[in-house]
Amino acid sequence: MEIRLSKLALAGVFTLGALGLAACGGGGSSDSDSGSESASPTPVGGTWEVDNFLPSTTYVNRCVSPRSGTDPATGSAYADVAGTREDENNWLRSMSNELYLWYEEIEDQDPASFDDSLAYFEELKTFALTPSGREKDRFHYTVPSDEWYSQTESGVYVGYGIQWALLSSTPPRKAVVAYLDEESGGDLPDIMTRGAEVISVDGVDLAYGDDVDTLNYGMWPENDGESHVFEIRPLGSSTIETVTLVASPVQSDPVQYVKTEVTDSGRKVGYMLFNDHIATAEAELIDAVTELESESVEELVLDLRYNGGGYLDIAAELAYMIAGDNTVGQVFEIAQFNDQHPETNPITGAPLDGTPFYSTGLGFVDESLYGEELPTLNLSRLFVLTSENTCSASEAIINGLRGIDVEVIQIGETTCGKPYGFYPLDNCGTTYFTIQFSGVNAKGFGDYSDGFMPNGDYGTDADLPGCVIGDDFDNLLGDADEARFATALNYIETGECGDISTSAFSTSGESEDAPIFNARVTKEVSRSNRIMVK
Known part of the structure; x- marks a missing residue:
């Protein structure tokens, strides 16, 4: 399905997560920077035969609407040439046969019978279910390539700089601010803080309103300069206030609230909120760890509750910055591709030696x-x-450290369960995400498709010591009274979860001693996966 990076679809009720987005029709070629279509070029490669595959290089860059100009990802001219819909579909078919982790579970269908490449791509996956009844492959995406490049390289998207938490998926719906993309709040009104509740959008009641399009476009704007009127109940208030929010390019601040908390016993505990494994996170993580190192912290509370993933190499850098000498001679994660590639990475051609704990910088943005x-x-x-x-590259931090016997104590809820990853593949203006590998740690463990569970009962290495506790939207992130952070501090002091009084959200704006579970914070593909770079 094609993911619209700044938008979550609502259809009567909140459709939770990017998987609820509808695919856009029309096929794979992007219209941006495209030239005119050629005069009926002939498809290459001959006619379709079941289970007979030519190399994907036969069809690559043969586009219905070839792009012109400079490819920002390479700095060179686009390699696109005039092709056909069948060429684009044949590339998808051959690429999937070569790289898809479960390629043998794809039903081979005639690419000439599909006039929409995105619809064809949706068929190039397994439809099997896990033992728990979930889809085995819940992570099959496409994104327009220009949007993908903007997201991953700069962290820029069009919006308000607000990440919404969806607390209820059926009427009465609820949505509150989970966190702000800029720690300072940027130009947002002062009332827009964590825990502020959305009452209405452009006059449509959020809880029961039928005009879901207005709610959708208001909360997830697509265009720079869009303005929408919100009724908001600020954190800790019973008064409803009206604010106008204007969409603009927003740069995500992936590392926030870096601080040192001193416990009653005098133990120094570092804290940081880490939201996105995007390229700009590298420098911010280095600065954060440098600050905590100067404070001589003895413990670290890493807040990954809203971190859906991103670049695996960022995770490997951070894991080293946490564990240091413990990582010497160890591997962070080993990628396991399909059985056609037992020894060699099919994307890079390199031996499958694994991703190391990087002890030196990679220079993602700052060379x-x-x-x-x-x-x-x-x-x-x-x-x-x-x-x-908490997904993908974030789960890789947990798994990678446990693979070298660093103890990981988990406070909160079960993670999303995404031990899979991919290299993004651009063809004809669309970037495709098809699962290419699973990741295992130095001990060979990677079976956590149902997530890591605090005090779990899986009977596997996906069971972690820790405490089950919901999200506390009545306190700011990084506040020592915020339920999850407070629980971690208590565990550090006593070795137990303790009886943490949790101020949670209620419809009246008053506090209740009931933490919120299953609050969904939906993000773009670039911020919610395990992504490798070539």
Whole structure:
């Protein structure tokens, strides 16, 4: 399905997560920067035969609407040439046969019978279910390539700089602010803080309104300069206030609220909120760990509750910065591709030696960081704050550290369960995400498709020590009174979860001692997966 990066579809009730988005019709070629279509080029490769596949290179870059100009990802001219819909579909078919983790479970269908490449791509996956009844492949996406490049390289998207938490998927619906993309709040009104509740959007009642299109376009705007009127109940208030929010390009601030908390016993505990494994996170993580290292912290609480993932190499850098000397001679994660590629990475051609714990910078955005020694806290255990929004590259941090016997204490909820990843593949203006590998740690463990569970009962390494506790929208993130952080601090002091008084959200705006579970914070593909770079 094609993912619209700044929008979540509502259809009578909230459709939770990017998987609820409808695919856009019309096929794979992007209209942006495209030239005119050629005069009826002939498809290459001959006619379709079941289970007979030509190499995907036969069809690559043969486009219905070839792009012109410079490819921002390479700095060179686009390689597109005039092709046909059948060419684009044949590339998808051959690529999937070569790279898809469960390629043998794809039903081979004639690519000439589909006039929409996105619809054809939706068929190029397994439809099997897990033992728990969930879809085995819940992570099959497409994104327009220009949007993908903007998201991953700069963290820029069009919006308000607000990440909404959806607390109820059926009427009466509820949505509150989970966090702001800029720690300072940018130009947002002061009342727009964590826990502020949305009452209405452009005059449509959020809880029971039937005009879901107005709600959808208001909460997830697509265009720079759009303005929408919101009724908001601020955190801790019973008064409803009206504000106008104007959409603009927003740059996500992936690392926030870096601080040191001193416990009653005098133990120094570092805290950071880490929201996105995007390229700009590298420098911010280095700065954060450098600050905590200077404070001589003895413990770290890493808040991953809203971190859906991103670049795996960022996770490998951070894992080193946490564990330091404990990582020497160890591998962070080993990618396992399908059985056609037992020894070699089919994308890069490199041996499957695994992703290391990177001890030097990779220079994602700031090239001066490349090869520079990374700071480290040299910790032998880590506290992670998690939710069902904790996915993929974030789960890889947990799994990678456990693979080298760093103790991980989990506070919060079961994670989303995404031990899979991919290299994004651009063809004809669309970037395709098809599961290509699963990741295992140094001990060979990677079976956590149902997530990591605090005090779990799976009977596997997906069971972590820790405490089950919901999200506390009545306190700010990083506040020592916020339920999950408070629980971690209590665990550090006593070795137990304790009886943490949790201020949670209620419809009246008053506090209740009832934490919120299953609050969904939906993000773009670039911020919700395990992504490798070539």
